[in-house]
Amino acid sequence: MNNTIVALSTAVGRAAIAVVRMSGEQAIEIAKKFFAPFPTQPNFLRVGKLSTEHFDEQAMCVYFVAPHSYTGENTVEFHCHGGVAVAQAVIETCLKNGAVMAQNGEFSKRAFVNGKQNLSNAEGIIEMIDAETASAAKAGANLLENNLGKRIVQLQDELLDVLSACEVALDYPEEDLELPTVGTAKQRLQQVEEQLSALISTSTLGKVARYGIDVAIVGRPNVGKSSLLNALLGTDRAIVSEIQGTTRDTLRESVNYRDIRFNFVDTAGLRNSDDVIEAEGVRRAKKAADSADVVLHVTDDPNDRSVYPTVRPQVRIYNKSDLYEREPCCVDSLVVSAKYGDVEIIKETLYEMFSAKDIDSSDLLITNERHLDCLQRSKRQLASAIAACDAATLDVVTDQIRLAWQTLGEITGTSAQEDVIDRIYSKFCLGK
Numbered sequence: 001m002n003n004t005i006v007a008l009s010t011a012v013g014r015a016a017i018a019v020v021r022m023s024g025e026q027a028i029e030i031a032k033k034f035f036a037p038f039p040t041q042p043n044f045l046r047v048g049k050l051s052t053e054h055f056d057e058q059a060m061c062v063y064f065v066a067p068h069s070y071t072g073e074n075t076v077e078f079h080c081h082g083g084v085a086v087a088q089a090v091i092e093t094c095l096k097n098g099a100v101m102a103q104n105g106e107f108s109k110r111a112f113v114n115g116k117q118n119l120s121n122a123e124g125i126i127e128m129i130d131a132e133t134a135s136a137a138k139a140g141a142n143l144l145e146n147n148l149g150k151r152i153v154q155l156q157d158e159l160l161d162v163l164s165a166c167e168v169a170l171d172y173p174e175e176d177l178e179l180p181t182v183g184t185a186k187q188r189l190q191q192v193e194e195q196l197s198a199l200i201s202t203s204t205l206g207k208v209a210r211y212g213i214d215v216a217i218v219g220r221p222n223v224g225k226s227s228l229l230n231a232l233l234g235t236d237r238a239i240v241s242e243i244q245g246t247t248r249d250t251l252r253e254s255v256n257y258r259d260i261r262f263n264f265v266d267t268a269g270l271r272n273s274d275d276v277i278e279a280e281g282v283r284r285a286k287k288a289a290d291s292a293d294v295v296l297h298v299t300d301d302p303n304d305r306s307v308y309p310t311v312r313p314q315v316r317i318y319n320k321s322d323l324y325e326r327e328p329c330c331v332d333s334l335v336v337s338a339k340y341g342d343v344e345i346i347k348e349t350l351y352e353m354f355s356a357k358d359i360d361s362s363d364l365l366i367t368n369e370r371h372l373d374c375l376q377r378s379k380r381q382l383a384s385a386i387a388a389c390d391a392a393t394l395d396v397v398t399d400q401i402r403l404a405w406q407t408l409g410e411i412t413g414t415s416a417q418e419d420v421i422d423r424i425y426s427k428f429c430l431g432k
């Protein structure tokens, strides 16, 4: 028998209410020992008195009967007054009456074990909890609704179908089934491969939806990089001065724009310096640029045509436009004045550049690195199966199809290793 676990499900600290959750076979019996009047029917909140060792707490209680709960077990929730001490006393009361403290993610892991959710659902919940923009939350909600899971099962079914056709051919070679089977098998596998490719290609947009866009601001000293960061954020985050070499470390700050997160990194001005600290700053600036999704190469000279040396996409920014006597030389650049806060065009351009508007209309985006890895591995295995079709080695074909099928199953968890499952659930907060 599983023991009954308890944890605080809301955030620790001062708040209007706190929710303490208990799950396990004994949950209802334990709760009845100290909460009265106990609700007469499941799924409905009831006000009552919760007797702790130190004080009586007026709280609300709701219970759920297995399997109709989040975990699939008997579950009781107490909605009590917020704050550290009240919640702590309620938890202690549960512990004294036979519950044990839950581990991180244990409620959700039980939900998985009891078939209430699959792995990608669980990852959707994590993404929703971590989401800081609506688009990130939407991607998580999509996973939770099992839209990816359903697509994966469709693809797996198709693979199983092909597999069984091939196996018939293997088992009854005398029927001379082999050649036509291989031809159609190859075609059908290629179709699955195309669908995998299509899913994989959504991961670029998926990354934007989940993490936002990393933007490095680089350029020579004093061109107004830090001023630009401040203007983009709308706050005085970075120190601005006319002294060269003011910014020495990289400074990362995020801001939401139309449901997308921009992670701006202000950097030290690029120049050769004997100062070891400044030189380190320049090294960090280059590193930030090389790992960014896009580089804003800032200049304050309208005749500057230089290109920042990086393989990352870059946009040239002519800053200090308030001082220019004529238009800057190059088109395809943005002309702004950080001093006068005239920088919206930068966000709008980046938003367009990364097709962020498509996030709203796309039904399914791959936002999770683990899912992406499974899809890519499965695709490689399918490619081997397809190649083997040409060599007409049917047993290699079936082996590779089986592998590809299994790899897809890792996404939903039907064929995931125990340690992968544990790793996913340990990312949950306590009480989830």
Ligand SMILES: Nc1nc2c(ncn2[C@@H]2O[C@H](COP(=O)(O)OP(=O)(O)O)[C@@H](O)[C@H]2O)c(=O)[nH]1
Residues within 6 Å of the ligand: 220, 221, 222, 223, 224, 225, 226, 227, 228, 239, 240, 241, 242, 243, 244, 245, 246, 247, 269, 319, 320, 321, 322, 323, 336, 337, 338, 339, 340
């Ligand atoms: N006129 C004008 N001055 C600016 C503008 N942006 C920045 N500056 C000034 O340029 C100097 C250097 O700015 P700062 O942001 O520290 O440059 P950084 O070294 O590239 O980070 C400061 O004196 C700013 O006030 C602008 O758009 N117009």
Ligand SMILES: [Mg+2]
Residues within 6 Å of the ligand: 225, 226, 227, 239, 246, 247, 267, 268, 269
């Ligand atoms: Mg600076």
